[in-house]
Amino acid sequence: MRNTCSVLYVFILVCILVSSGCRSNDCADASFCIGALIPERIFDGSYDTRRQAVVSAVEDINAAGGDIELVFGRDTDRSFDSDALRSVLNSGVDGIIGPTTSADSVDIVDDLAGAKMVAISPSASSVEISTFADDGYFFRVIPSDAFQAPILAKLIKQAGGKRAAILFRDDSYGRNLKDGLVESLKQAGVSSLEPIEYGEGLEAAVNAVVSAVNAEDNPVDSVVLALFREGGANLMASMLKREELNGKVKYYGADSLSIKSFAEIVVALDPEALSLEDMEGFVTTIAGPDPCRLEERKEIFDEAGRYARQIYDAVALMKLASIKSASSDPAVYVREMIGISRDGIKCRTYAECAGFLTDGDSTNDDIDYYGFSGEIDFDANGDVTKGFYYVHTYDDMGERPNPVLVDLEGNPAGECKVDNR
Structure with missing residues (x-):
């Protein structure tokens, strides 16, 4: 019995120390946890402001009751590979913001689909992404090239x-x-x-x-x-x-x-x-943003840099889909991603949209999130159709x-x- 306990103790210790193969507690206290595949630095060594953009988005949505935890993936020379993705997945995330580049998106899309993990890129624009065999788990909030x-x-x-x-x-x-x-x-x-x-x-x-x-x-x-x-x-x-x-x-x-x-x-x-x-x-x-939303929170988004509006919308869409489906399981809430982005009651903020979904009136459940980057209107490929x-x-x-x-x-x-x- 003592030997069995010792083996179990060693196994648990290895799980804590090694990221691969074991689920960590990074997301244990959140009702919804997002992993961000956004590099820490850009090519000249300066801080990538898109990290601050996702932090600001999570803070703003949490202030409206979002209850989101955020985990950052570790990049290698500003890129994310399957190992980096696996590390984030092992943190227990419910969705991923990123990757930010088309090349990284191509490299890890099979792993995302295999893990049944929803990912939304704020800036990957390659036309190749529209033809991904991603089982419907990959989206982007930027128009295709x-x-x-x-x-x-x-x-x-x-x-x-x-x-x-x-x-x-x-x-x-x-x-x-x-x-x-x-x-x-x-x-x-x-x-x-x-x-x-x-x-x-x-x-x-x-x-x-x-x-x-x-x-x-x-x-x-x-x-x-x-x-x-x-x-x-x-x-x-x-x-x-x-x-x-x-x-x-x-x-x-x-x-x-x-x-x-x-x-x-x-x-x-x-x-x-x-x-x-x-x-x-x-x-x-x-x-760029929809002219109807150009001036809203302009100073905040301008300070956060390129794609700040798209990053905000990506975070909001994931959380709203989880509310609509009453689940944080990406294999479940993914079925609501397209629907909440089009053809319903337009709502312009996370708070407004979440209010419709939780007010007890089922006639308000068919929402159409009109983001700060503009109307989303996802198509069957997870591409925005307006912009x-x-x-x-x-x-x-x-x-x-x-x-x-x-x-x-x-x-x-x-x-x-x-x-x-």
């Missing part, structure tokens, strides 16, 4: 572009955005150079652009970067320093480069050769004044004219 590519092509056409060069990252995000850009440019009447993979090397990529821009026949006049910040910043710095490109090309960046400090990041790579003026005219696109994009243009001070909000067809969104209740 199937919308972003045509918007970028439309901007190039409107600026008078006739031929574009696309530099892309060789992963799910870069490859699929590149393919979408090639087709969208063609539809817009803009020809494109054979896309250039950044993995071939910085010098080779820049030299290819220089040759294409200075070609005698059909020269390139527009360059689009489908890259992450580190690669995008290095390429921009190198291209801006090439005299053969000065005044001959207009630069565009997709959402991964649409950050307030991007001009400063580029200039900091070689401050003796570059200035903020060199970034003037650089155009980026990124998912907007910001178009940012940098000035000679490295700032992005007067952003333009456009709809999913690239048309100016205008002001909110309908209450939508």
Whole structure:
């Protein structure tokens, strides 16, 4: 008997010390526990503000009675793999916010589906995600790049572009955005150079652009970067320093480069050769809020950085689905995720929506959560079907004044004219 107890004691101790294979007590005291697959740092070593965004969302929803616990996953070089996911799952989470990148989403989707775990990404935009064999457990609250590519092509056409060069990252995000850009440019009447993979090397990529821009026949006049910040910043710095490109090309960046400090990041790579003026005219696109909700909690969301509204909505949707289903089991509440996002009684905050679900009046149970990022309206693939994009243009001070909000067809969104209740 004593030996049996000793073996049991050792097993329990191992479970406590080792994350794999045993469920920890990280979520033991919460009625609903969320795991966040959001990296601690971005490429330059600074804190990833999306972590603060999810903390703020949980705090705000808890203040309205949410009772949510939050657990952060540990990333490796800003990425999450199956081991990182397993560690979070072993914490006893009921849902996951993230991953934040398309590449990480592709890598772990099979594990998510196998674990029957609901995950909502606030920022993974690859079109590949729409075709995931995820058994309905993966959602995202950002439009697919199937919308972003045509918007970028439309901007190039409107600026008078006739031929574009696309530099892309060789992963799910870069490859699929590149393919979408090639087709969208063609539809817009803009020809494109054979896309250039950044993995071939910085010098080779820049030299290819220089040759294409200075070609005698059909020269390139527009360059689009489908890259992450580190690669995008290095390429921009190198291209801006090439005299053969000065005044001959207009630069565009997709959402991964649409950050307030991007001009400063580029200039900091070689401050003796570059200035903020060199970034003037650089155009980026990124998912933006519904104009009807643009000013609500604007200071809070702006301080929390990119995708703060989407992160808030992801947290709210999970918790509301669990209330609607009366269960924190993702295999149960997942069946309510699509329904609470569309075709019901519109409610604009977690508190309002939760109030409808718990007021004892069954006629109010059919809610339609209208998020701070806008209307969600999940389709069968877990994709949002409504949304907007910001178009940012940098000035000679490295700032992005007067952003333009456009709809999913690239048309100016205008002001909110309908209450939508």
